[in-house]
Amino acid sequence: xxxxxxxxxxELIVGIYILLILLFLTIIYTLLTxxxxxxIITKKNKWNAIIDQEIYETILDDxxxxxxxxxxxxxxxxxxxxxxxxxxxxxxxxxxxxxxxxQNLFDxxxxxxxxxxxxxxxxxxxxxxxxxxxxxxxxxxxxxxIKSMLQHKNDLVRSEAxxxxxxxxxxxxxxxxxxxxxxxxxxxQLKLLDxxxxxxxxxxxxxxxxxxxxxxxxxxxxLAMKLxxxxxxxQMHDLVADNLHDxxxxxxxxxxxxxVRIEDNSTSKLLIEQYQTxxxxxxIQILKALEKISNPENNTFLETxxxxxxxxxxxxxxxxxxxxxxxxxxxxxxxxxSNSPELKQIINQIIxxx
Numbered sequence: 001x002x003x004x005x006x007x008x009x010x011e012l013i014v015g016i017y018i019l020l021i022l023l024f025l026t027i028i029y030t031l032l033t034x035x036x037x038x039x040i041i042t043k044k045n046k047w048n049a050i051i052d053q054e055i056y057e058t059i060l061d062d063x064x065x066x067x068x069x070x071x072x073x074x075x076x077x078x079x080x081x082x083x084x085x086x087x088x089x090x091x092x093x094x095x096x097x098x099x100x101x102x103q104n105l106f107d108x109x110x111x112x113x114x115x116x117x118x119x120x121x122x123x124x125x126x127x128x129x130x131x132x133x134x135x136x137x138x139x140x141x142x143x144x145x146i147k148s149m150l151q152h153k154n155d156l157v158r159s160e161a162x163x164x165x166x167x168x169x170x171x172x173x174x175x176x177x178x179x180x181x182x183x184x185x186x187x188x189q190l191k192l193l194d195x196x197x198x199x200x201x202x203x204x205x206x207x208x209x210x211x212x213x214x215x216x217x218x219x220x221x222x223l224a225m226k227l228x229x230x231x232x233x234x235q236m237h238d239l240v241a242d243n244l245h246d247x248x249x250x251x252x253x254x255x256x257x258x259x260v261r262i263e264d265n266s267t268s269k270l271l272i273e274q275y276q277t278x279x280x281x282x283x284i285q286i287l288k289a290l291e292k293i294s295n296p297e298n299n300t301f302l303e304t305x306x307x308x309x310x311x312x313x314x315x316x317x318x319x320x321x322x323x324x325x326x327x328x329x330x331x332x333x334x335x336x337x338s339n340s341p342e343l344k345q346i347i348n349q350i351i352x353x354x
Contacts, residue, residue: 047079051086059094059101074109084111084133091136106137119145124154131160135167143168150176159188166195171205177212177220184219189226199231206235213239218248225258234262241266244274252282260289268295284317291321299325303334306343316346323350 054070073079084106091102106112111133118130119142131149134142146168149161165173174192184192199205212224213236221243228236240262243255259267268290275286287305290298299322306318323331328351335347 044082047073047082048086051083055086055090055102055105058105059098071109080111080114083109084114087111088133088136103137106133112137112139115139116142124152124157127152128154128156128160131157131164135160135164140168155182158182162188163191163195166192171196171199177215177217177223178208180215180217180220183217184223189219189223192223193226193230196227196230199227206233209233209236210239213243218251221246221251222254225254229258229261232262234264237262237264237267241270244270249282253285256282256285256289260292263293268293268298272298272301280311280314283311283314287314287317287321291317291324294324296325299330306334306346307338307340312342312346315343316350319343319346319350323354328354 050070050073074083087102087106091099094102115130115133115137118126119134121127121130127149131146134146143165146161146164149157150165152158152161162176165176167173174196209224209227212220215221215224225240225243227233228240237259240255240258243251244259246252246255256271259271271286271289275283278286287302290302302318302322302325306315306322309315309318319331322334331347331351335344338344338347
């Protein structure tokens, strides 16, 4: 019994020592981590100040000057990589001569060597970063290498390669859409649209976009319609309208948006015909489209929907469209003739809002 008590007491003492040691090690670890983080933050703050000053002076002087102190910092590989990231961020925030000055700064300090090394890396994230860098810094000579990345197994690398092609080659750089199997995300589409600033002035453009409108790839159809909206390609109206009967809801939604932007005399009729086959969600979208088109010839249809459709949301969308097509007096007359308290309320509300 005494031995058992002694052993128990000894184990207790050992346990306390272990706990104290663990507590001591935890404190040491926390202190060391805090010190390291502080040093990193301090170093980054110092680097930020140095790099910002170099960028500012380059933009101000409109040329790159050799800075001995700055060159000393570039002996650090970590500093070089951080400098490149800062240049990329600055390039996004400036335009014109300032953007060109930043690209010259990238070349002046021979940072392209690092990008080329990463471009030939086996690590996917490094390849994607390299494509971003050479694209932002306008190194068009890397285009063949970027083009070879279109079939890369990694999604991010392929995405950056697609954007790089569009950025360097403009509309012609979108050739990969012809046989694209994967779906483009909304963000990818936005970037590609941003990269295309002008369309070639030839009939081939319309042939190419027409083919994209017939693509089995939903996202290619949608991107084609966004291009049509961006550049107001009025002659594509009928080909766009063919997609009103598409089985994919997103395609139909983009089709309606596009038809409103490039409307002609047939647009309202097409939308009203489509309306009869739609669910309530798309009926409301079509009514919103008719509101934007604002054609008095649609008034009879809109009045019918306002009076006879049982859905409150449809009634409200119909009245809002009517409000753009007819006078306040006509709306008040419709309210007076109606036996529906709900419709009267909707009309009065919309009149007050306007």
